[in-house]
Amino acid sequence: MKQQRKPDVLVELAKRRGIFWPSYEIYGGVRGLLTLGNIGFEIKRRLENLWIKYFVHSRNFQIIESPVIGPRLVYVASGHETQFTDKALRCEKCGAVYRADHLLSEAGITIPEGALLQQIDEVVSTRGVKCPNCKGDLSKAFQWLLMFKTEIGAGSGEIGYLRPETAQGIFTEFKRLYVHGRSSLPMGVAQVGRVFRNEVSPRQGPIRLREFTIMEVEFFFDPDSPGPAEKNYLEHDIPVLTAEDQEKGLSDFRKIRVKDAVEKGLFTNNWLPFFLVLTKRFLEALKIPENAFRFREKLPNERAHYAKQLFDCEVLLESWGWTEVAGFAYRTDYDLSGHMRVSGEDMNVFISSSGRRIVPHVVEPSFGAERLLYALLEYSLRIEEDGRICLSTPPYLSPFDVSVFPLLSKPDFVKKAEEVAKMLGDFKVNFDDSGSIGRRYARSDEIGIPFAVTIDHQTFSDDSVTLRFRDTREQRRIGIESLQAELSKMLSTPKPDI
Amino acid sequence: MKQQRKPDVLVELAKRRGIFWPSYEIYGGVRGLLTLGNIGFEIKRRLENLWIKYFVHSRNFQIIESPVIGPRLVYVASGHETQFTDKALRCEKCGAVYRADHLLSEAGITIPEGALLQQIDEVVSTRGVKCPNCKGDLSKAFQWLLMFKTEIGAGSGEIGYLRPETAQGIFTEFKRLYVHGRSSLPMGVAQVGRVFRNEVSPRQGPIRLREFTIMEVEFFFDPDSPGPAEKNYLEHDIPVLTAEDQEKGLSDFRKIRVKDAVEKGLFTNNWLPFFLVLTKRFLEALKIPENAFRFREKLPNERAHYAKQLFDCEVLLESWGWTEVAGFAYRTDYDLSGHMRVSGEDMNVFISSSGRRIVPHVVEPSFGAERLLYALLEYSLRIEEDGRICLSTPPYLSPFDVSVFPLLSKPDFVKKAEEVAKMLGDFKVNFDDSGSIGRRYARSDEIGIPFAVTIDHQTFSDDSVTLRFRDTREQRRIGIESLQAELSKMLSTPKPDI
Numbered sequence: 002m003k004q005q006r007k008p009d010v011l012v013e014l015a016k017r018r019g020i021f022w023p024s025y026e027i028y029g030g031v032r033g034l035l036t037l038g039n040i041g042f043e044i045k046r047r048l049e050n051l052w053i054k055y056f057v058h059s060r061n062f063q064i065i066e067s068p069v070i071g072p073r074l075v076y077v078a079s080g081h082e083t084q085f086t087d088k089a090l091r092c093e094k095c096g097a098v099y100r101a102d103h104l105l106s107e108a109g110i111t112i113p114e115g116a117l118l119q120q121i122d123e124v125v126s127t128r129g130v131k132c133p134n135c136k137g138d139l140s141k142a143f144q145w146l147l148m149f150k151t152e153i154g155a156g157s158g159e160i161g162y163l164r165p166e167t168a169q170g171i172f173t174e175f176k177r178l179y180v181h182g183r184s185s186l187p188m189g190v191a192q193v194g195r196v197f198r199n200e201v202s203p204r205q206g207p208i209r210l211r212e213f214t215i216m217e218v219e220f221f222f223d224p225d226s227p228g229p230a231e232k233n234y235l236e237h238d239i240p241v242l243t244a245e246d247q248e249k250g251l252s253d254f255r256k257i258r259v260k261d262a263v264e265k266g267l268f269t270n271n272w273l274p275f276f277l278v279l280t281k282r283f284l285e286a287l288k289i290p291e292n293a294f295r296f297r298e299k300l301p302n303e304r305a306h307y308a309k310q311l312f313d314c315e316v317l318l319e320s321w322g323w324t325e326v327a328g329f330a331y332r333t334d335y336d337l338s339g340h341m342r343v344s345g346e347d348m349n350v351f352i353s354s355s356g357r358r359i360v361p362h363v364v365e366p367s368f369g370a371e372r373l374l375y376a377l378l379e380y381s382l383r384i385e386e387d388g389r390i391c392l393s394t395p396p397y398l399s400p401f402d403v404s405v406f407p408l409l410s411k412p413d414f415v416k417k418a419e420e421v422a423k424m425l426g427d428f429k430v431n432f433d434d435s436g437s438i439g440r441r442y443a444r445s446d447e448i449g450i451p452f453a454v455t456i457d458h459q460t461f462s463d464d465s466v467t468l469r470f471r472d473t474r475e476q477r478r479i480g481i482e483s484l485q486a487e488l489s490k491m492l493s494t495p496k497p498d499i
Numbered sequence: 500m501k502q503q504r505k506p507d508v509l510v511e512l513a514k515r516r517g518i519f520w521p522s523y524e525i526y527g528g529v530r531g532l533l534t535l536g537n538i539g540f541e542i543k544r545r546l547e548n549l550w551i552k553y554f555v556h557s558r559n560f561q562i563i564e565s566p567v568i569g570p571r572l573v574y575v576a577s578g579h580e581t582q583f584t585d586k587a588l589r590c591e592k593c594g595a596v597y598r599a600d601h602l603l604s605e606a607g608i609t610i611p612e613g614a615l616l617q618q619i620d621e622v623v624s625t626r627g628v629k630c631p632n633c634k635g636d637l638s639k640a641f642q643w644l645l646m647f648k649t650e651i652g653a654g655s656g657e658i659g660y661l662r663p664e665t666a667q668g669i670f671t672e673f674k675r676l677y678v679h680g681r682s683s684l685p686m687g688v689a690q691v692g693r694v695f696r697n698e699v700s701p702r703q704g705p706i707r708l709r710e711f712t713i714m715e716v717e718f719f720f721d722p723d724s725p726g727p728a729e730k731n732y733l734e735h736d737i738p739v740l741t742a743e744d745q746e747k748g749l750s751d752f753r754k755i756r757v758k759d760a761v762e763k764g765l766f767t768n769n770w771l772p773f774f775l776v777l778t779k780r781f782l783e784a785l786k787i788p789e790n791a792f793r794f795r796e797k798l799p800n801e802r803a804h805y806a807k808q809l810f811d812c813e814v815l816l817e818s819w820g821w822t823e824v825a826g827f828a829y830r831t832d833y834d835l836s837g838h839m840r841v842s843g844e845d846m847n848v849f850i851s852s853s854g855r856r857i858v859p860h861v862v863e864p865s866f867g868a869e870r871l872l873y874a875l876l877e878y879s880l881r882i883e884e885d886g887r888i889c890l891s892t893p894p895y896l897s898p899f900d901v902s903v904f905p906l907l908s909k910p911d912f913v914k915k916a917e918e919v920a921k922m923l924g925d926f927k928v929n930f931d932d933s934g935s936i937g938r939r940y941a942r943s944d945e946i947g948i949p950f951a952v953t954i955d956h957q958t959f960s961d962d963s964v965t966l967r968f969r970d971t972r973e974q975r976r977i978g979i980e981s982l983q984a985e986l987s988k989m990l991s992t993p994k995p996d997i
Contacts, residue, residue, distance in 0.1 A: 019679035024565060025671055027842040028572050031651060031659075036672055038679055039561035061930065063537035067522060068710045069567070069693060070647070074526050089653055098653035149568070151647045151661070153529060153709070155587055155596035155699045161529075163649070163661075173523055174534055181517035181536055183933065195567060195693060201653045211651070212566045344525040426994060432559060435681065496924060 008320040011382050012206070014390055015041070018448050020378065021207055021371075033203035033211035035371065040448045043400035043429070045214070045374050048287075049193050051398065052216045052368060055283045055497040062189030062218060063182060067170025069195060070153065073160040078343035079169050079336055081148060081162075084306035088121055089145040089201050094137025100201045101142050107133065115302025118142040149199045163197035168365060171219045172336045175348055179221075186350065186361055187222040187272075193370070207375050208321055214370035220272060221361035223352055224333075228271025233499050234278040235260040240291075241277075241312075243267060244298040254295035267298075269310040269331050276329055276366040278499055280314055286495045287377050288395050293317045296329075307335045316376040326376055327368040334360040381449065392449030393472050397494040402428040404445040404453040410434055418456045421466065421481060425454075428488060446471050452488065506818045509880050510704070512888055513539070516946050518876065519705055519869075531701035531709035533869065538946045541898035541927070543712070543872050546785075547691050549896065550714045550866060553781045553995040560687030560716060561680060565668025567693060568651065571658040576841035577667050577834055579646060579660070582804035586619060587643040587699050592635025598699045599640050605631065613800025616640040647697045661695035666863060669717045670834045673846055677719075684848065684859055685720040685770075691868070705873050706819055712868035718770060719859035721850055722831075726769025731997050732776040733758040739775075739810075741765060742796040752793035765796075767808040767829050774827055774864040776997055778812055784993045785875050786893050791815045794827075805833045814874040824874055825866040832858040879947065890947035891970050895992040900926040902943040902951040908932050916954045919964065919979060923952075926986060944969050950986065 016022045019038025023030045037045060057064045076082045088101040101121045105112055108130050112121065121142040124130070132139060149163040164170060171178065171190045182188040193216045203209040241262065242254040257267075259274045268274050277296050284294050299311040307330065314327035337348045337360050349358040381394045396402070405422040407414035415434050422432045431450055433441050438455065445453050455467040459478070468479045468487070479487060514520045517536025521528045535543060555562045574580045586599040599619045603610055606628050610619065619640040622628070630637060647661040662668065669676065669688045680686040691714045701707040739760065740752040755765075757772045766772050775794050782792050797809040805828065812825035835846045835858050847856040879892045894900070903920040905912035913932050920930045929948055931939050936953065943951050953965040957976070966977045966985070977985060 016675065017678075019561070019563075019675070022672075022675060024668070025570060025573065027671055027674070027838065027844045028570055031566075031568075031570050031657075034566040034568065036566070036668065037564040038675070039563055042562050042564045045564070058927065063517070064540050065517075065537055066535040066540045066543070068529075068532040068534070070529075070532065070695070070710060072523060072526055072529050075523065091653075145653050149649045149651075151649045152697075153647075154697065155589075155643050159529075161647075170522070170534065173525055174520075176525070177514070177517070177520060178536070180515075197568070199650075199652065212568060340525065346525045429556065 005384060006319065007379060007382055007384070008318075010384060010390065011378055014382075014392075014447060015378075020044075023206075031211075033200055033209060035207055035210055035212075040400045041374065044377070044394065044398060044449070045370055047398050048374055048377065049214070049216060049370060051286060051494065052283065052370075053191070053193065054494065055279060055286070056216070056218055056366065057189075057191045059497040060189055062191050063178060064191040064193070065171065065174070065178070066194060067167065067174065067192065069163055069197070070151065070161045071164055071169060071173075072153065073162065074343055075169050075173055076148065076162050078339040079172070080306050080339060081165060082146070085147050085165055086144040087147060087201055088116070088118060088142050090121070090125065090142055091140040092132035092135060092137045093140055095132060095135040097132060097134050098145070098201055104133070105130065113302060114300075118144070145201055147198050147200065149197050165196055165198050166367070167192035167194050167196060167215055167217055168219055168336065168367075172340055175221075175337060175340075176346065179350060184350070186226070186352070187220060189218050189220045191216070191218045205321060208318075208324060208372060210371060213372075215367060216370055217365060217367035218276075220276070220364045220366070222270075222272060222364070223359060224270065224362040225355070229275045231499070234275045235263065237278045237281065237499070239274070239277050239281055240295040241267075242295055242297040244300050247298075247300060254297070270362070270364065272364045273310065273312065273329055273331060276364065277312065277314075279497065280327060280329075280366065282497055282499060284314075284316075286395065287373070287398065289316055289376060289380055293380065295323070297323070305330060307332045309333050318376060318379055324372065324376070325369070326372045327366065330365045330367070332363040332365055334362050336363065337361065389443060389446065391446045391471060394449045394451075396451040396492045399449045399451050400429075401431040401448075401450045402452070402492055403488060404431045404433060404441070404450050406438060406441050406453060406455045407434050408438055408455055408457040413461070414456055417460060421454060421456060421484070424481070425485065425488070427485075428492070442469065452491065454484065503882060504817065505877060505880055505882070506816075508882060508888065509876055512880075512890075512945060513876075518542075518946075521704075531698055531707060533705055533708055533710075538898045539872065542875070542892065542896060542947070543868060545896050546872055546875065547712070547714060547868060549784060549992065550781065550868075551689070551691065552992065553777060553784070554714070554716055554864065555687075555689045557995040558687055560689050561676060562689040562691070563669065563672070563676070564692060565665065565672065565690065567661055567695070568649065568659045569662055569667060569671075570651065571660065572841055573667050573671055574646065574660045576837040577670070578804050578837060579663060580644070583645050583663055584642040585645055585699055586614070586616060586640050588619070588623065588640055589638040590630035590633060590635045591638055593630060593633040595630060595632045596643070596699055602631070603628065611800060612798075616642070643699055645696050645698065647695050663694055663696050664865070665690035665692050665694060665713055665715055666717055666834065666865075670838055673719075673835060673838075674844065677848060682848070684724070684850070685718060687716050687718045689714070689716045703819060706816075706822060706870060708869060711870075713865060714868055715863060715865035718774070718862045718864070720768075720770060720862070721857060722768065722860040723853070727773045729997070732773045733761065735776045735779065735997070737772070737775050737779055738790070738793040739765075740793055740795040742798050745796075745798060752795070768860070768862065770862040771808065771810065771827055771829060774862065775810065775812075777995065778825060778827075778864065780995055780997060782812075782814075784893065785871070785896065787814060787874060787878055791878065793821070795821070803828060805830045807831050816874060816877055822870065822874070823867075824870045825864065828863045828865070830861040830863055832860050834861065835859065887941060887944065889944045889969060892947040892949075894949040894990045897947045897949050898927075899929040899946075899948045900950070900990055901986060902929045902931060902939070902948045904936060904939050904951060904953045905932050906936055906953055906955040911959070912954055915958060919952060919954060919982070922979075923983065923986070925983075926990070940967065950989065952982065
């Protein structure tokens, strides 16, 4: 039997069982837009809840919800209108538009990420690069704005942008949020929400999306303060690929003790490594294997315009190699100062311990929910020796907690199963009474339900049921009265201790 | 002491404590955009979870997540591009644009909701209506498209719209969803997500928003089938204001037994009343008082273009009177047939019991999350005789489950309080150790936390704490070991039984 590639199996499974698929296929599809089916949605919502537990509730941060649409001035002040761009080339003949780096890379030419428009024009000209579609001549390179644009309301024609990050919806409201946070630093404000990036022409399936869910914290702090009060984070080892190592031509990450890295001055502030450690704990809860993720420090020419230092958290995926799933930017006071300048509002705060007025600095941990979901799925997928598929997600990240099946579709079996399902009302129950029990187990395994309870003949004599385990296919008898406690124990969520 | 209006108190509280406020105030604000602060977000997320429990999990429906942006053809097929409009008038002098019905109503002229452009022009001309802003002449009435428009990707200039409802992201994916739903009817598919409506010039604060969260079910069924198998819904009484009564000039709702209404032919199908009953149960869980909501049948000229019959669920609010918080549309096969016609894809399904091929019909219960949140808050707000504010939300719809306070800010009190907070890790805990205990109770009451646990002197002798109840200010001693069980009981969520 031919060995199947995991990503191919996953994409097929995802369409067949309702995890994810490209949207609007009946209209030919739109690149970079994805629909999550029932199974995908339920897993993603639990992933979001777990992130909120780790990055919001356990830290006593605020979490808010701000609009998708922002008036133009917000993105003037943030620098996005001029800086949040890709370099692009247009075919003068057929009109196709390409990302310059992608087009040149397909022509076998590598350019540095920070290359200027002029450098691109020179390469195109000296190497005679043409449109791969129609061999037409290419335009001069130009900046393509990655924000979607729209107009707000009638009459005024006010320009609005769809947010490319939720961050600006926090920065613009900083003065109120600071009061809600009892007017003290440090202060974390999180947001989980949809963001939009008008990619020139995305081609990486579920990975490069024009719409996705971001989960981010804007963490405000006094840059003269020493960092986290609890020092446990210093004792963790984390996998890091430094900018320095990359400049030496090295490409393997090293496990480093945070304390040593801090002493060597790797981090521009002490909150960055704190959030890297918290992220390590979070990825452990997702069961991403130890050597399958790393923190890569981005090189100066790779950094977003607002970042003084930037680490990506990358997960190793079979189709796309090391893939960014989160970013950790030290944004300094760039954003608040920008909004002060453009709006005229004072965003200084008073630090009572030292009697200074400062504009707070910001560290931002920012996660892509769909990419994390994809990584979780790829590492959960098991293709068994008999060819059957098992989605071994951690129980607390499964779409349902438990399946409840009557062994037979006879009325008394169904009725009893419905009673058990109702008794388990605090859990998310997948009730299924159609088809053979074997097929129901197989389906339950494929969509990642960790446990199955089956009402069978013996149930009627001693009130016991079969409890079946997805990952081992082991079956065990258990009294109905013990089910709730047993399931609660097996479904408990890990704690975000550092 | 002057009696304060509840809505004024609520809006002030909402800004001060981080429930909601107008977004982008530092840039002068954008009408119809709202930010939810920490307290607002947490209550809204629980409201969404409760809705999902009632309208998705308890019915074994699917719930999915589709993109905000849709290619133009989707909204051609759905009829929105031509039908989802408001009639507007532009001032020829100052350029201001007005919703025709609002402008005329302010001039003391009422026009029917279905009035034609020509009728509006006649009224404007005969009554000599001018621009209220500059007294300039008004343009001819025109259709203002209520969808936000954008362009997708580079080069092609493909037009996209921001969805005004999540429904089309379900209809376009119907063929896959039907397979995931085991290829049988009836089938419910839900979505909770952000939608966008480019209102001409919204002026109703938190009620008329350009961006809000919709919670909706597209319920697909065979129009020749008899309706719900369980008949309990027929025995409920629901408050209804029928179209017939309105046409007779009546404006009071009547409590009617569903069975009688069905027999009299009030409903075009039996699923509509089923969802009205489920909604009644849901509003009961929100503690909206019995006579403060009603189901108003919309008149033919008030109905959305896709609806053959439409009921609004309206809640009585102090500032806005009877206010729509949900709609129940019988959409027939309008949408699926539209997508069949425009995409060329066959959306017929085979009904094995009768051997027919049909395009399923759709009933759509659709809820506005922010309006429900506002209604919940207005009915939860209590202004006490001593002037203090208490937000008496149902415990399961509170932003946090429980406050944990050390009576004093001494290290041993704080340490013990932290231990108790950690022990309550499965609950959402508001830990607060700053300020006097009285102020902490007052703050906890204002943001709607139903219970407070205080670690005091006695705690150190007998391991008991003070348990305080928000709604009565009653205090009771309880052993720490009993806290979890006691809180679990008091925080339990009602079941969506019909």
